[in-house]
Amino acid sequence: MTETTMAQALNRALRDALAADPDVLVYGEDVGPLGGVFRVTDGLAAEFGAERCFDSPLAEAGIVGTAVGMAMHGGRPVVEMQFDSFAYPAFEQLVSHVAKMRNRTQGAVELPMVVRIPYGGGIGGVEHHSDSSEAYYAHTPGLRVVTPGNPADGYSMLREAIDCPDPVVFLEPKRRYWDRADLELPVRTESMDRAVVRSSGTDVTLIAYGPMVATALETAEAAREEGIDVEVVDLRSLSPFDDATVAESVRRTGRAVVVHEAPMFGGYGAEVAARVTEQCFHYLEAPVLRVGGLDIPYPPPKLEEYYLPSVDRILDAMDRLQWEADWFPEAPPRPRADAVPLPCNDSAGASAGGSDRSRSEVSAWAPSRP
Amino acid sequence: MTETTMAQALNRALRDALAADPDVLVYGEDVGPLGGVFRVTDGLAAEFGAERCFDSPLAEAGIVGTAVGMAMHGGRPVVEMQFDSFAYPAFEQLVSHVAKMRNRTQGAVELPMVVRIPYGGGIGGVEHHSDSSEAYYAHTPGLRVVTPGNPADGYSMLREAIDCPDPVVFLEPKRRYWDRADLELPVRTESMDRAVVRSSGTDVTLIAYGPMVATALETAEAAREEGIDVEVVDLRSLSPFDDATVAESVRRTGRAVVVHEAPMFGGYGAEVAARVTEQCFHYLEAPVLRVGGLDIPYPPPKLEEYYLPSVDRILDAMDRLQWEADWFPEAPPRPRADAVPLPCNDSAGASAGGSDRSRSEVSAWAPSRP
Amino acid sequence: MKRIDDRAEPAPAPTLPSTEPIRLVDRKGHRVVDSAYPTPDHGTLLTLLRSMVIGRRFDRQAGALARQGRLAVYPSSYGQEACQIGGVLALAEHDWLFPTYRDCVALVTRGIDPVDTLTLMRGDWHNGYDPGRYRCAPQCTPLATNASHAVGLTYAARRKGEDVAALVLMGDGATSEGDAHEAYNFAAVWNTPVVFLIQNNHWAISVPVRKQSAAPTLAHKAIGYGMRGYHVDGNDAAAVYSVVSHALGEARAGGGPAIIEAQTYRLDPHTNSDAPQRYRDESEVEYWKERDPVARLEALLRAEGRLDDAELDRVAAEAERLATDLRERLSGERSPRGTRDAGRRGGPALSPDDLFTHVYAAAPPMLAQQRQALLDELRGV
Amino acid sequence: MKRIDDRAEPAPAPTLPSTEPIRLVDRKGHRVVDSAYPTPDHGTLLTLLRSMVIGRRFDRQAGALARQGRLAVYPSSYGQEACQIGGVLALAEHDWLFPTYRDCVALVTRGIDPVDTLTLMRGDWHNGYDPGRYRCAPQCTPLATNASHAVGLTYAARRKGEDVAALVLMGDGATSEGDAHEAYNFAAVWNTPVVFLIQNNHWAISVPVRKQSAAPTLAHKAIGYGMRGYHVDGNDAAAVYSVVSHALGEARAGGGPAIIEAQTYRLDPHTNSDAPQRYRDESEVEYWKERDPVARLEALLRAEGRLDDAELDRVAAEAERLATDLRERLSGERSPRGTRDAGRRGGPALSPDDLFTHVYAAAPPMLAQQRQALLDELRGV
């Protein structure tokens, strides 16, 4: 076991994918000799040559558009958008082509391509370098949107995304690039479609993804000291959504908080809250609460600490989950897990992802695609 | 009183705004001699000259970008995106500049500009002509996002949007362009920030906006025949959201359904459901349900009827609102309006928009800006 | 100052296109001598003519179907046959074509079943043919957005050692989009074999080309990317064929991509729901009708004794058969205006079930549920 | 074929820029005769030199502050002073400047308080000056996106009868973006007085300009929009000043916008967190240091007896005062890495309250609530 950062794990995933499949191509702005501004493509140009990993002209719509063409003809392009906000020029390509090509052609043309986007704040970046843009993509049918929360998932999910026959928006939590884990690579973790319970608990389900998973785990520790037993669910796949794992947890705990960095209004947390409520209404002791970024443009570095969800804010939200039986005198405690559930999607996966808590299952990655 | 379509009301609003304020400019693709593909700018070029209403080069980012520049220097540009999907090339300008300029400059530069976008389906349009893109904009702090549901609001809200010192994404429900109302113009309806109760009822609150308001009203009629008394709330402003009016209604009825055309997953309805639940949890007899478009790319004309929310689907959702007291035996009926409310935003407006049901208040529009 | 900048050597000393378009056959059907571009041989000219006669008949039929409400919309090719057909016939079978909504005649010329070329316009589905089989991308509606697809596709093909060039069709209006620029630039920098054929039909719906560009010609853009630019008479099928062939040949040989502006004219309204009287004068249409691409080639071939009435009748009969076949096969069509006259139900080619099948490779649980709910709803469950 | 198309008459017969850049002063400080563009008079040359000395000192100081962690980031102007200063000094007071993140020296030259030019880089706020007061847009980070703002602004000014031209600064890399294309095109079609000054510093972070464009020069793009293109030695402040002045004059007179490519070089890393050794050779930097824009103008003025040590000392002292002032006024700064070392708290220039004030003209209830919640949180309520 060696200490591996998420950036290193992602780098290794790209390297292994390039080695495993000659159709994989990595390109974008500064991904060649420089190795990307976050060094995620470090060394790839040198190892695989400028034909396999290269700098393109500086134009994001062109990068995604050419990737569409490559994927139409047997390529497996993995392109990098340098920062979240700089993927916006490619929005039309993503929404009007990448998401729709398979459907448009009744499956005749598939687009196995990955658009890597470092996203989120917390690194002291100036304007336009800290957006959390996941809600824009997750609302677009035809795109898969995934985001790893730790180095092992960084490796495994990126390899899975590259192998996936659908286009994947792969959101990398940039403030976690330097997070370390003891890790032997290659590693294969749970399917990228699956949410995973990162820390089990009985009192409240804390739902997080990407950059907020570590914050959620920290919160769980702090809450434990206050006597609250928090279950942390790492969503991993934002679209499609793993209803089974999440609903199972919330029915058990009866309370839920969802947390993300993006502005709260119209954010991804709204979807989580709405669907969890719909599926678990009669198990809920309190409304599903959301902790998100403020509903303002992402602030400058010196003020970002006021914007970002913190352990304290998540604990505060938990405090508002109506723990006192008499807090709301007319409302008797809700029925718990033995109650009749609302009609709900239990088909998200054969195995209940919720019960599988192994952080990562070390197994060699099959070099060829499934 | 004369019969006026929404397209005519919008046209008249543009005409009156151009007449009232020499800084107002109308431009975009085909808005000049043709009068726009929906004829919303009909006659404006002839009346105000090619300096005030004109065709620009065919480039949406350029259209919105030049509008930013005009607004920076005293102009009040009103630009048209020809269809919803064709606004995507302008996404970066909208998110990274239009939404942020005032904040970036601490108020030194304001952008009084309107981006008109015909949106939604139901007109038999081929690919890319029927997207409901409101969730993308509503999640972007700094943008105002409004959408009229009837001709009177078409007129009044567009004039208000043009007068507004903030940039406004003005979403026009294109399938309602030809809807008629008996109307004397100019007309001033409720403030565009305010939601309005279009039809009062006691059993369930049906929350809709834009193209779905008429469908919601139809549903209310149909439900009444089945003995369900539906209150229809027309949101009008998607961002900011009028919490006061909506929460007041839902607390009264104890049930809510939100409906829109956009794909349901991550859609605007999620925000509505999440915040209504948060604010009205203990008043709710059932979870807030959503009726939306399917989570697929917008279908071709011959299949769109299967995609679009219909009166039947909304009635079906209402049926699932757990009307039978014994449907869920362990769960006793929730406390009603006399119960202690969750901490909730009651400050959305001084007057409870909910009590104001006048469809439109006929009053001359002051020609100069407030 | 020595340029330290080692920019890729620009393709053969770029010269500016002439403002007079390249022309091989004038509007009276006389040959024009141009030493740079050979006039195609008679066999090729006959093929061009035959394809144009068939293409025009197809287009007229599609227009009629649109007026009858059997198509959701139809953007006409009338007047632009030389561009579309001259361009498509210059392609090799293994090359790729990237058409727009405007280019149904190009699709027919590419060999796609006419009924399938109209799937998008019928409102049955977004695309009606297998792109891989015909090496023809789906018709593209968001302007200029498929141009970069062509660049990526030819890049991927070259990596596999395949000799694949691509022809991108685009309108004059589309050149204003940022996507056009990015595609031109990627093609030039990557030196991929793509020819961008701009059908300058003088209008982008109601907007005249002078409101799109102040350039001497649209082909003048080429030099700004370091590629070759050609300005051609787009109503001269021989010239379009010859110049596109030449450009494709250069591109294949590593000479880089090219922009070709073809001067042509849309004789019909933009689509069946357009109102051209609002923005253009009928005299302009008359002017261009005198420059008809079909009549011109017919005149030449007749004058040179390569075409007689009998042959023309044969071609016309073939075109008529295609039109009849199209009409008959679409006669069972219901109106595509699904929602607005939902009363007029009829069977669409695809079932509602198909809405869910190809959103992803495998439908995720949420979609499987929505499919089930819809099927239940339709069965009245 | 008569062109029915009545495209706007292109600006004075567009000719191609030469691949040799326009130069008025060579790297040894000798005058080069160019009949088309006058060399500025000695007074102007002295002003250019003074501004460059001050600009460079400012830039060196800002770089030092960045290395000390007092700025969140600093993109250096070192080596590009002639472009930024030659361009800005050619503007009239009522004209507008549209700078990028790269152009802090341009801002200082425009008369903005050096501390305020660094607000963005300090991480205090997104912009630190009143754009209207200095007629200087906020520094733009999303590449090429402010170019269309300049077009719209000058359009609006013309409608009001104001004589306002604009200078847009952009990098070589930015020219690849669709936004650059759209802005060039809108400017040309609308004939607005905008000059696009491309500082070709040969790198876009790690990407050399040959990977951005295969064009002979970036100025060759101009003709594709029907505008004038100029290719200038960007390390020759006299040439930049003269050509930008000329282009602005033409543009104001209705001659249309222009693209100017200025050949220069970024001597420093892209920003303080860049690693140039990964992508470029130190010898390239040396090559360009020999073409230093400041030394060149100093040599000329000395040789022509217009500059002596005393004057240079005075300018250097002024520059030093500016640097000292900047250093001192920023000495109270805490590290801008707010989150990563949140322990090191210090007072930001703005309070958290300010986060909510200017999102909209008036804070909607939801934001007012969030502001209150944050203030409560900070007061420990």
Ligand SMILES: Cc1ncc(C[n+]2csc(CCOP(=O)(O)OP(=O)(O)O)c2C)c(N)n1
């Ligand atoms: C990105 C985008 N914006 C707007 C439209 C709407 N639209 C459809 S066709 C058209 C005009 C296109 O003109 P041109 O490129 O000259 O092609 P033509 O129709 O003349 O063949 C417009 C504006 C679109 N399809 N895509």
Ligand SMILES: Cc1ncc(C[n+]2csc(CCOP(=O)(O)OP(=O)(O)O)c2C)c(N)n1
């Ligand atoms: C739209 C967009 N994409 C990517 C970036 C990230 N980025 C910042 S600077 C830069 C290089 C810009 O190069 P150039 O235009 O030559 O300007 P220079 O930095 O050399 O002055 C990149 C890719 C950005 N700021 N905006």
Ligand SMILES: [Mg+2]
């Ligand atoms: Mg056209």
Ligand SMILES: [Mg+2]
């Ligand atoms: Mg550069």
